[in-house]
Amino acid sequence: MAIDVKGVLSPLSAIGTLFEHPKTITYPAVKKDIPLGYRGFHINNLETCIGCASCEEVCMNDAIDMVHPDIEYNIKNTSGCVPRIDYGRCCWCSLCTDVCPPDSLKLDNICTHADSNPDNFLYMPKNHKSIGEEVS
Numbered sequence: 001m002a003i004d005v006k007g008v009l010s011p012l013s014a015i016g017t018l019f020e021h022p023k024t025i026t027y028p029a030v031k032k033d034i035p036l037g038y039r040g041f042h043i044n045n046l047e048t049c050i051g052c053a054s055c056e057e058v059c060m061n062d063a064i065d066m067v068h069p070d071i072e073y074n075i076k077n078t079s080g081c082v083p084r085i086d087y088g089r090c091c092w093c094s095l096c097t098d099v100c101p102p103d104s105l106k107l108d109n110i111c112t113h114a115d116s117n118p119d120n121f122l123y124m125p126k127n128h129k130s131i132g133e134e135v136s
C-alpha cells in the first residue's frame with residue numbers, strides 16, 4: 001500500500017505560522033486607525049441645532065425621534081427638541097447630516113459600542129465623543 005507522503009506532511013507546514021507575525025490585533029488594547037470620513041456615531045452641536053426636525057423627517061428608517069431632554073438649548077432652538085438616534089434602526093446613510101440646515105449634526109468616526117442594555121442604543125448626540133454617556 002502506497003503512503004501519501006504529501007498528505008501526511010502538508011499539515012505540518014502549519015507549524016511555520018508559529019514564527020510569523022500575528023495577522024490579528026489584540027483589540028481593545030490595540031486599535032486600528034479609523035479612516036478619514038468613516039461613518040460612525042452621530043454628534044450634534046447643541047449650540048447650533050435649531051430643533052427643526054429635518055433630520056427626523058428625512059430618515060427613511062425612522063431612526064430619529066425628536067426628544068425634549070432637560071438641557072439648556074440655544075436661543076434659536078424654538079421647538080426645544082433635539083434628535084435622538086436609535087442605533088437599532090440607523091443604517092448610517094448620513095441623509096440626516098446632509099439636510100441639517102445649520103450643519104450641527106455630523107457623523108463622528110467612533111463606530112464601536114457594546115452594551116447588554118438595549119436602551120443604551122437610543123442615543124442623544126451631543127457635541128462630544130462618547131456614546132453610552134448620553135442616554136435619555
Ligand code: SF4
Binds near residue numbers: 050104
Ligand atoms: S440636528 Fe439639524 S436637522 Fe436635526 S433638528 Fe437639529 S438643526 Fe434640525
Ligand code: SF4
Binds near residue numbers: 063064096
Ligand atoms: S444616518 Fe440615515 S438611517 Fe441613520 S439616523 Fe441618519 S438618516 Fe436615519
